[in-house]
Amino acid sequence: MSPLRNLIDGASADAASGATYDVVDPATGRTYTTAPASGPEDVDRAMRAAERxxxxxxxxxxxxxxxxxxxxAQALEDRADEFVRxxxxxxxxPIGLTADEELPPSVDELRFFAGAARVLEGRGAGEYLKDHTSWVRREPIGVVAQVTPWNYPLMMAIWKIAPALAAGNTIVLKPSDTTPASTVLLAELAAEHLPPGVLxxxxxxxxxxxxLVEHPTPQLVAITGSVRAGMEVAGSAATDLKRVHLELGGKAPVVVFDDADVAAAAEAIATAGYFNAGQDCTAATRVLAADGVHDDLVAALAEQARGTRTGLxxxxxxxxxxxxxxxxxxxxxxxxxRLPDHARIDAGGTRxxxxxxxxxxxxxATVVSGLRQDDEAVQDEIFGPVITVQRFADEAEALRLANGVRYGLSSSVWTTDHARALRMSKRLDFGVVWINTHIPFVSEMPHGGFKHSGYGKDLSMYGLEDYTRIKHVMSFTGE
Known part of the structure; x- marks a missing residue:
């Protein structure tokens, strides 16, 4: 692959210093291209272009x-094979899964926000004070700084840029240093359809x-990344009173009650836990199993793990x-x-x-059982193909264990009891609750968390609204 370059003001550019760094293919550990090691001068140039x-x-x-x-969106769809590669x-x-599971949603999200741009809602004009008419303007924020992660570099770039552009903002985006290639390609494609400096x-x-965060120009900083990165961004943005939009880590509880179909649940959980090597903040990797199904579920998950392959x-x-x-x-x-002595590796655990x-x-693909609530593997995000299993006795304990982490991004409940499912969906302290499934997303529904998983929503009209500001306009209408 040719060396990567920044995209600033509609044109490709090297770092002002000329410095580059190696970009490595994780499948082989070999360098396959280089990227600009951009500095404050490059960021400033991009910000000035976005402001203009x-x-x-x-x-x-x-x-x-x-x-x-x-x-x-159409250009991305037409060049899908190139972007997948x-x-x-x-x-x-994996090439096949990326083509089937990541490219189509990315195209759909661009098309969704294209339509959403034309249906922003606001309070209707009215006379809330005698002889005065008020209405609300929903306006773009201005220049937006965005930082995207390495686990879904193309998709997360689209989650960020689509609502921001639809709302009328301009963008300076930094991809992860380990995965810049697809984002640079996307920017080059977008430059064919956007005025210079917009992206x-x-x-x-x-x-x-x-x-990027410390620059005085952006009025909003949006990041998908780790809790550490989110806290750093929020702290830095606070010194200039910038708005922040944070989609951070997760530790999704997968609560399996004793009336669930164990075989079906194990298959679905394994897919949602091991997809993308578990490098997903919504991954189904923290299983809570009722006493009545615990042993059978652990055995079924271990069987799934042993049948799950990784490779080129x-x-x-x-x-x-x-x-x-x-x-x-x-x-x-x-x-x-570092697993404690009371934990047991039921499958995997090796390279x-x-x-x-x-x-x-x-x-x-790994399964670990026998864990306790205060164990590191339960409390901290592993972000790998490791599914942990804990036991619970009743619904109250399931909720206590599920909510007993600092994260609040996503969760799922597996049961045939409709009333129980609704109770759990109300009491689970997570921004997403799936029932008898785990990990599907649709463009129309919001994605975002609570607690240390951050705040703000991606996808949906809520995601679009996060990239707007509200202005009240009042006119005197009396004689």
């Missing part, structure tokens, strides 16, 4: 923004991200590929190595040998 562009893009009509987003080299993901992408490391992206029989980077591999192996991928960052 906002003067015109912010005045466009919803129809004009819709048409631009629809053109980008780049994304898989970027991340080590800018700067590559770099955490220092580049800090320069072009292997059609794998469910997931390599972990994203050596630091993440070290995190997963470290957490498994496989992958022919052709000897330098890649692979880890076997």
């Amino acid at each position: 562009a906002f003067g015109t893009w912010g005045e466009t009509t919803p129809k004009e923004r819709q048409e631009a987003l629809l053109r980008i 780049v994304e898989c080299e970027n991340t080590g993901k 800018n992408v700067v590559c770099g490391d955490r220092d580049t991200g800090r320069a 992206p072009d292997d059609p029989d794998i469910l997931y590929g390599a972990l994203n980077n050596p630091d993440q591999l070290a995190r997963v192996t470290g957490m498994v190595d 496989p040998t992958v022919a052709g991928g000897e330098g890649g960052y692979y880890f076997d």
Whole structure:
């Protein structure tokens, strides 16, 4: 692959310093391209371009923004094979699953927000004070700074840029330093359909991200990333009173009651837990099993794990590929190595040998049972293909265990008792609750969490509204 370049003011650009860094294919551990190591000068240039562009893009009509987003969506769909190839080299993901499960939703989300741009809602005009008429304007915020993660680099870039552009904002976005390729390609594609400066992408490391957040121009900073990164962004943004939109980590409880279909639940949980190597903040990796089904569920999950393969992206029989980077591999192996004596590894727990991928960052599908609520593997996000199982006696204990973590992003309940499912959906302290399923998303419904999982919503009309500001206008109408 040719060296990557930033996209600033509608044109490709190297870092002002000329510095670059290596980008590594996780499936092989080999460098496959380089990216600009951008500094404050590059960020400032991108911000100035976005600020200039906002003067015109912010005045466009919803129809004009819709048409631009629809053109980008169609171009992405037309070049799907190219984007899949780049994304898989970027991340080590399976080619087939990426083509089937990530590209179509990405195109759909662009099209959803293209339509949503034209149906923003607000309170109707009215006389709330005698001889005065009031109405509400919903306006774009201005320049938005965005930071996206390495687990779904293309999809998360679209989750960020689609609502921001639909609302009339301009953007400076920094992708993760380990996965910039597909985001740069997306920016180059978008530049064919957007005025210069509307969407800018700067590559770099955490220092580049800090320069982005600390720059005085953006009025909103949106990040999908770790709790640590979110706290740092929120603290930095607070010094300039910038708005923040945080979609952070998760530790999703998967609550399986004793009336659930164990075999069906185990199959669905394994898929939702091991997909993308468990590198998903909504992954079904923290299972809570009722006493009556605990042993059977552990056995069924272990069987699923032993039948789940990882390998190179072009292997059609794998469910997931390599972990994203050596630091993440070290995190997963470290957490498994540090399991307490009362825990039991029922399947996996080792690194496989992958022919052709000897330098890649692979880890076997793993099941761990016997864990207690205060164990590290229960409380901290593993972000790998490791499913943990705890036992509970009744509904009250299930809720206590489920809610007893600092995260609040997503959860699921597995039961045939409708009333119980509704009680649990009310009392689970998570932004998403699935019932007898786990992990499906649709563009029309919001995604976002509570507690240390952050605040703000991606997807849906709520996601679009997060990229707008509210203005009250009042006119004297008396004689």
